[in-house]
Amino acid sequence: MEGVEEIVIAGAGLAGLATALGLHRKGVRCVVLESSATLRASGYAFTTWTNAFRALDALGVGDKIREHHLLYERLVAFSASTGEAAAKVSLKMQGKSVPHEIRCVKRNFLLETLENELPEGTIRYSSKMVAIEIEEEGNVKLLHMADGSTIRANVLVGCDGVNSVVARWLGLPKPILSGRSATRGLAEYPDGHGFGPEMLQFIGQGFRSGVLPCSDTSVYWNFTWYPSPADGDAEESVAKMRRHVLARLTAAKIPAEALDVVERSEMSEVVSSPLRFRSPLALVRGSICRGGVCVAGDAFHPMTPELGQGGCAALEDGVVLARCLGEAFAVGGHGSAEAALEKYAQERRWRAVRLVTAAYVVGFVQQSSNPAIKFLREKFLSGLLARVMVDMADYDCGKL
Template sequence: MCHWGLHTLDLRRHFHRLQNLHISKQVKQSSLTMEAEGTRDIVIVGAGISGLATAVGLHRLGIRSTVLESSEKLRATGFALSTYFNAWKALEALGISQHLRDLHDRLHGWMVGPISAETPPKEMLLPDFEEYEVRCVHRKMLLEALASELPEGTIRFLSKLVHIEFSGRYKMVHLSDGSVLKTKVLVGCDGVNSVVAKWLGFKNPVTTNRLAIRGLAHFPTGHGFEKRFFQFYGNGVRSGFVPCNHNSVYWFVTHTSTNLAEETSPENIKQFVLDMIRDLPKNIKNVVETTDLDNMVMSRLKYRPPWELLWANIAKDNVCVAGDALHPMTPDIGQGGCSAMEDGVILARCLGEAIKFKNLKGETEDEKESYKRIEVGLKKYAGQRKWRSIELIMASYIVGFIQQSRGKCMNLFTDMFLRSFLSRLRLKMSHFDCGSLSIDSK
């Protein structure tokens, strides 16, 4: 009996060892499956203009990406944006230019004048050439057009990035819901408060003493405005009114006033704007009066000091930044969204050249070689975007500083000598062609 009991005990121990081994194998297999499900070739943080443009550009090249968006849906803060020659070149490369052209009117020129009633505005007509194409595009329509080009499931909503860590040649992307993604390439398109930019060593953008109020007015039966960009400036105020199409007008006011707290009610914001533009024509003031309170937003203007980009890591290892995460700027030359689209096309092309590389001998690259090519591709992107970003930030700041300077002498000097120059400077900054999405696999 004792011998039989010992034998039975041995059998039981053996059975438990086999059972534990089976469970261990199941856990290990489950862990590997979860790791595979959590691994991505490219993770893009932020479903704004630069993030979606990059994802669409990669998709056009046959490369899939995952776009993480912290909100529950696409965000269209700012309502609309001016799109110049460089933006249309990027949209053509991405394949959605004609759709957006059909929805928005082409502007024929500018009407520029002082915010006071002292001097009537002057007109500057735009030549009917490709390089002078300007339209005011609904931000929501732009984001929806980009998102519609992506495969289902590309955008992952309610996915907020909170932490980045190394994992060999990969990056581990930790989200606020506790999930973790492992990625070969991490692209930060997460705006002025970018987590990815901070990881790369960027400082927080500089906060200016200027506030921007933006709005979008809807006119069901038509607004009656000519296809012009109406702009007014002086006494620390710069304002603009731009028709998007027959039924909507986008407007903005930037100012250096300290009378308005950022938590002010929408009613007080609207009244503040009306006080600022009280001397402008009635049809201009009617645009603000018609705007619903839900269609207004106010924010403090920020920018990245251009000299920071001289030594900053736009790209490091397999991580880079684009859009406002790279070059936040004041809106004075209308290039924030336009340059974000440039970023998307150029970044997609540089990554495409790295990822789609084929060894001439038909040999498969190992992981180390693949990682190195991605690193080189991102450095190429950074090299192409550094000086362009510096130039845009500087031009934006200078134009805003001149147009919002106070004093009669400065207003007179701007009116007599700088008004035409500043308008032409905006056009000059837009004369940039980001190129197509064709890649060189040499």
Template sequence: MLEVVEDIVIVGAGIAGLTTSLGLHRLGIKSLVLESSESLRAAGFAFLTWTNAWKALDAVGIADLLRQQHQLIDRIAIASTIPGEPPSEKPLKTKGKYGEHEIRCVKRKLLMEALERELPSGTIRYSSKVVSIEESGYFKLVRLVDGTVLKTKVLIGCDGVNSVVAKWLGFKKPAFAGRSAIRGYTNYKGSHGFEPRFLAFFGKGIRCGFLPCDDKTVYWFLTWTPSSQDEELEDNPAKMKQFVLSNVHVPDPIKAVVRDTPIDSIVASPLRYRQPWEVLWGNISKGGVCVAGDALHPMTPDIGQGGCSALEDSVVLARCIAEALNEKTGGQTKDRTTEDEEKYKKIEMGLKRYAKERRWRSFELISTAYVVGLIQQSDGMIVNFLREKILSVFLAGLLKKRADFNCGKLSIS
């Protein structure tokens, strides 16, 4: 059995894992990122990146590169899929508490590649699936499928909705929201001709959206409540495409985006979320272990904050760890056991600060996303009235309000 000692181990090379590692690297702290897949993952194609996410990307130093690669979305048009209902269009480029709002649809692949490029060579260890976590004094023993055991002082779970680390902390498996999502993206050889706006449609139990990433790429999604007949859709992109075309009642030029989408650029997945009270009362951190991103707060995509809040987590977490490790201790000479104990306590307090800072924010985002999704996709006279007359008016403002947040800079005092 090979035992390797690492100061900080991050499980999962997704958005939260790589951004946390980069944040630590910017602060002069080394970490090892474990990824179960053989290469960089870019599942989901793209995601809406709101103002709060750009604050985090600025903090880790990769925002400007991504800005050059993606269009600024300046407005949102919300319409019913029921014919005859006029769309409600609202500006997105307005002033908020932390400056002017900034919204772009970022290609996940470009974000992941930008993060990977900025990390020191060897930071990410691919084909490294975690099979168990054990305690050994002030350390955690992380066992990998290949038999390697990593001994670490800090263990960070950024391993998604089925997080091994979240399970170790006592979190339950995320609940099924009762809805599923189909996502796709279309690359055009020339300009697609769409304006820089977020087109959102909902009604009759369907919610869908279309967003340009740049002048040649359009990302789209559809969420719905699946029936037993829809079970085979998830593994059949051709049927997914047909399902979307049959159920989306939108203008032809927009529908053509789905028709033009290659089969290998369409995926489907069930939507899962953490029960909000679990985040309030659960162990976000315990000793030298914590979770971030989807491992902490899986949420439905109805306010577009899953990836954005993962970026926030990463900056806050990197800063809290760096502050803990930089705290001065007494000058007297200590034995190894006392040093380990003091370091453990500092790390524990740092992770507790992170948990405290992220608990209510995570609760707020999960709850808002779930309620908005429920209203957007439910049926019935009262809900239809709320959706058509009230939500469409307030949705743009609500989305901007939840995005009007600044996770702060990486610098530590």
């Protein structure tokens, strides 16, 4: 149909770019609409687990990511109360078909790598979608943009984040506030940081913190906690937030080298952000796709960060979605777009339910101040929780 884009993807985050690159590999053209003027790399870095590297390999960029990021050998979880290691888990163990592979990847590097593999002009920046309607003739989506223009599309993929316009159009309920907030930063060590190839977690005292080397010269950190009136105006500025984090970590038994990472780091312009998740029940009952429209990434399954699987699951979504749509749109393809999206939804729904549920439960146990849970966490549960993280990453979304 003249003047109609076959596939439009809203959002140039991990899910959007992964879907676009997967479609490109399948020989299918698409357009990506990004509301900002450039790629958005907020969050600095994210843990890229075995399942994410399987997805990146399917997209043909896995080795480019490996080349610049450290491979972890172990995960060590410390008690913030005692300063002692509560659990040590080897990450050299074998997965279902290949050894486990976990690295902390700089977000901007990954997004730029995905973008550079796409044909020029695929991404349209400063293109914010604000509303969707279905044209009376046929099943064409009319996308209303913030600048007053419109775009017509046969298929619309919503990768537009936790406040997704597409998810709202599908009728999915708003994500739920978890009651916790998170902040993060990245520290650079031009002469080397001295950390080993390991993920460090500090759990208890009402917070969860992680220190994760990205490369020989950069270290990412994160801190999640339950905000309270006693925190005052900590979230008003970067300086106040840094002081708040350092005060909480210093009051606990956190080693000096971990404190140094926070002290010297660059922090996000978004000083802290509330952690949201979509109810697993909403994912079971809700519409992930309808009438040639679907969601992926945080627009689909926002989750709390304890498993480190939000970005990884977004990459999985991209591969599965591109594979399903490729069957309908590639040269010699067969089937309808709506059937392809239904197949995608069927494959991804229960994976998302398991990840969201596990992340919430792990976070509750890790940060609970209940004396009984605290005792069980420090004596028995820390190792179990660490293994849950590894086991949830032992997943293969398949090839394109």
